[in-house]
Amino acid sequence: MIPGYAVLCFESSWNRDFFLNIEKWNGYSGNLPEDSYVVYGGDESVKTTSGLLHSWNSIDTIGQDWRNRH
Numbered sequence: 001m002i003p004g005y006a007v008l009c010f011e012s013s014w015n016r017d018f019f020l021n022i023e024k025w026n027g028y029s030g031n032l033p034e035d036s037y038v039v040y041g042g043d044e045s046v047k048t049t050s051g052l053l054h055s056w057n058s059i060d061t062i063g064q065d066w067r068n069r070h
Contacts (some may be wrong), residue, residue, distance in 0.1 A: 012041045019050035026050075037062055 022036045036051030039059055046053045054062055 014038070014040050014042055014044065014046070014053055018053070019048065022051050 018038045018040065019036075022033075022038065025031060026033060026036060033049060033051045034047075038051060038053045039056055039062075040053065041056055043055050043057060044053070045055050045058050045061075052062075
């Protein structure tokens, strides 16, 4: 299992609000934004200051990304 926090969103376009719960959790837990993920129904994958936004098409790369950083 990969440490961190993930949120699944069933939207085809992403929205800044996807990260609100992740930011709250990171504040409580001390979790780093680079270990926080949002998976959504669109095609774009983006690194943000609050976490990583992953397209459902690239969900298999989350574990690889994490292992490369740790």
